[in-house]
Amino acid sequence: MAERTAAxxxxxxxxxxxxxxxxxxxxxxxxxxVGYLGREGELPRCADPSKIAAVTGRVGEYLAGRRRQLDLPxxxxxxxxxxxxxxxTLLREVPFGRTITYGELAVRSGVFGEVEEPGLAARTxxxxxxxxxxxxxxxxxRVVAADGIGGFGGGRVGIDVKRWLxxxxxxxxxxxxxxxxx
DNA sequence: GTGAAGAACGGCT
DNA sequence: AGCCGTTCTTCAC
Numbered sequence: 001m002a003e004r005t006a007a008x009x010x011x012x013x014x015x016x017x018x019x020x021x022x023x024x025x026x027x028x029x030x031x032x033x034v035g036y037l038g039r040e041g042e043l044p045r046c047a048d049p050s051k052i053a054a055v056t057g058r059v060g061e062y063l064a065g066r067r068r069q070l071d072l073p074x075x076x077x078x079x080x081x082x083x084x085x086x087x088x089t090l091l092r093e094v095p096f097g098r099t100i101t102y103g104e105l106a107v108r109s110g111v112f113g114e115v116e117e118p119g120l121a122a123r124t125x126x127x128x129x130x131x132x133x134x135x136x137x138x139x140x141x142r143v144v145a146a147d148g149i150g151g152f153g154g155g156r157v158g159i160d161v162k163r164w165l166x167x168x169x170x171x172x173x174x175x176x177x178x179x180x181x182x
Numbered sequence: 183g184t185g186a187a188g189a190a191c192g193g194c195t
Numbered sequence: 196a197g198c199c200g201t202t203c204t205t206c207a208c
Contacts, residue, residue: 124201
């Protein structure tokens with residue numbers, strides 16, 4: 001899993017998300033990984049006050065509904081090739097409050113050739129989202145299925161997080177488990 | 183008309 | 196090599 005973790009350190013951000021605190025791995029370049037479930041147990045804890053302040057501050061504002069984009073520098077070193085291309089396409093093409101389907105993201109990224117059957121590349125895109133190292137920064141939660149919300153990593157808790165974020169952005173109607181900023 | 187099940191394909195861990 | 200955050204088609208009520 002974590003091969004190049006030399007210059008990487010992690011910190012946690014307390015969030016109102018159903019999944020609890022967010023785990024963020026940072027490097028000199030920026031944010032390299034974000035996990036709803038902790039998986040950076042082997043990394044040293046981040047001791048840089050400015051990074052901690054920037055990450056916790058912006059994430060906090062975003063999740064409180066006071067910020068529409070995080071504007072945090074992203075270290076793409078954990079993703080490469082088509083994976084990175086799709087993530088960057090998503091980041092650039094889908095703004096706050098908008099959603100896109102797996103199939104359409106596949107087409108717009110251009111990674112899968114000119115045009116393919118919607119069903120072919122869509123699944124691959126889903127796999128890429130599942131493997132997205134920088135969740136939240138790259139709005140993988142805005143990628144939905146053709147006729148539903150689609151899936152999300154981490155099983156059921158993951159779906160809750162996705163719905164929570166989509167509700168925050170005004171895409172979904174508030175649900176009973178909504179405990180965000182109202 | 184609505185609901186459920188199956189096959190196909192490409193890339194990540 | 197195995198595992199999917201899908202989709203579309205088709206069969207069954």
